Amino acid sequence: MFYFRGYDFLIEIDGIIGVVMADLFTPEYKRLKARRPPPDLSTVIDFTSDLHKGESLTKYNGCVSKLDLSRSKTTLVGLKPSDCWEVFTFRDYPGFFFIVNPFQNGYQRYWASRCIKDFPQDVDNVTNLSALGGERGADLWSPFANKLSCDLHKDDPLRKLRWTTLGYHYNWSAQEYHEYKRGGFPKDVAHLSQHLALSLGFHNFSPEAAIVNYYYQDTNMGPHTDRSELDHTAPLISFSFGQPAVFMLGGTTKESAPMSLLIRSGDVCVMSGAARLLYHAVPRILPPDPDGKLTACFSTRKDSDSTTTTAFDPVTYKPDHDESECEKNDEIKTLNANIESVISSLDFSPFEAYLKSSRINMNIRQVLPAGCKSFDDLKSESECETLRYETNDENTKNNENCESPNMEQFLKHL
Numbered sequence: 001m002f003y004f005r006g007y008d009f010l011i012e013i014d015g016i017i018g019v020v021m022a023d024l025f026t027p028e029y030k031r032l033k034a035r036r037p038p039p040d041l042s043t044v045i046d047f048t049s050d051l052h053k054g055e056s057l058t059k060y061n062g063c064v065s066k067l068d069l070s071r072s073k074t075t076l077v078g079l080k081p082s083d084c085w086e087v088f089t090f091r092d093y094p095g096f097f098f099i100v101n102p103f104q105n106g107y108q109r110y111w112a113s114r115c116i117k118d119f120p121q122d123v124d125n126v127t128n129l130s131a132l133g134g135e136r137g138a139d140l141w142s143p144f145a146n147k148l149s150c151d152l153h154k155d156d157p158l159r160k161l162r163w164t165t166l167g168y169h170y171n172w173s174a175q176e177y178h179e180y181k182r183g184g185f186p187k188d189v190a191h192l193s194q195h196l197a198l199s200l201g202f203h204n205f206s207p208e209a210a211i212v213n214y215y216y217q218d219t220n221m222g223p224h225t226d227r228s229e230l231d232h233t234a235p236l237i238s239f240s241f242g243q244p245a246v247f248m249l250g251g252t253t254k255e256s257a258p259m260s261l262l263i264r265s266g267d268v269c270v271m272s273g274a275a276r277l278l279y280h281a282v283p284r285i286l287p288p289d290p291d292g293k294l295t296a297c298f299s300t301r302k303d304s305d306s307t308t309t310t311a312f313d314p315v316t317y318k319p320d321h322d323e324s325e326c327e328k329n330d331e332i333k334t335l336n337a338n339i340e341s342v343i344s345s346l347d348f349s350p351f352e353a354y355l356k357s358s359r360i361n362m363n364i365r366q367v368l369p370a371g372c373k374s375f376d377d378l379k380s381e382s383e384c385e386t387l388r389y390e391t392n393d394e395n396t397k398n399n400e401n402c403e404s405p406n407m408e409q410f411l412k413h414l
């Protein structure tokens with residue numbers, strides 16, 4: 001075996017010569033994940049520092065563009081009106097959107113508290129701890145929050161929490177969803193993701209499953225694709241809270257060189273269309289700021305001004321969808337009021353302590369094809385088979401050792 005064209009391999013077995021493309025994703029993943037020496041992160045795109053410090057998109061030679069969303073002035077579930085979001089698209093990754101923190105200041109408190117405190121202790125949901133025989137709906141939060149020391153000790157069960165699933169529960173071993181392994185889907189998460197999808201032009205997004213990932217600062221997620229959902233035309237919407245992380249996005253196989261982005265608290269990634277099935281990974285969570293402060297996006301008006309009575313800038317909901325959707329509008333108004341009351345009454349200090357050493361990622365998926373309410377609705381056996389064939393993924397999450405699909409295919413054909 002020897003090197004060919006810089007990256008690829010020529011392989012000869014029993015007189016047959018073939019080309020095997022090299023894996024360009026894994027070595028970069030390992031480089032970015034390395035502890036000692038820490039990696040050079042200068043190739044990682046950081047929209048917040050580049051663009052807010054006045055550097056322009058020309059730096060990216062036309063590879064990155066800004067999308068103008070002018071359609072909505074609506075503020076709901078803690079989001080700013082979408083016409084002031086900063087949305088980026090990428091020439092080489094059509095269908096991938098990166099939105100710089102679209103949340104109003106202070107409102108991430110609500111979402112972070114839902115992810116850390118509420119979702120794991122809802123009996124409808126499954127966590128990595130309950131999946132291994134722990135009590136379903138166990139309260140992991142109170143023991144941590146009630147402790148005087150707010151360090152996330154290595155023996156604290158909260159530190160062992162790695163994921164919670166909502167709605168259709170993903171079966172990590174079988175890599176599939178099942179009709180009878182389904183809990184209720186929280187209305188607030190449904191509205192958040194649907195509003196985001198709608199703002200980007202996905203009118204029929206139906207949020208049916210969410211995976212909330214918890215990353216302590218020394219953890220990561222290996223290269224994988226997400227293809228167990230039956231409808232790949234629906235976007236995958238991913239929110240991040242807490243410490244920044246390096247996010248890698250590659251091609252449909254690991255043979256394409258990946259790009260890396262710095263994802264900060266509040267940022268949103270959307271994988272859709274041609275980007276829906278791309279390889280991605282999280283090699284690194286960045287350490288907390290040396291001053292120990294969480295980013296300003298968690299601050300409320302009360303933090304900076306002791307004369308202020310409300311903790312955050314209250315949101316006024318102005319429906320800009322069909323006015324006849326009264327029921328939905330009422331539901332959103334109630335939701336907004338509830339979010340504001342939760343934030344006002346929240347003692348944020350234990351959450352701050354948790355978020356200083358951790359990152360949370362909440363990603364939301366549509367599982368079923370449009371129009372289906374359950375797996376039983378899948379119209380015919382043949383349609384079902386086709387969809388199942390598409391979901392047959394050989395790439396396991398966190399499996400850093402799996403070989404590139406082309407390598408496997410090539411070797412199979414020898």
Ligand SMILES: O=C(O)CCC(=O)C(=O)O
Pocket residue numbers: 211213221226238240247280281282361363
């Ligand atoms: O943490 C992230 O940003 C990515 C999470 C992810 O890829 C997944 O849950 O499939």
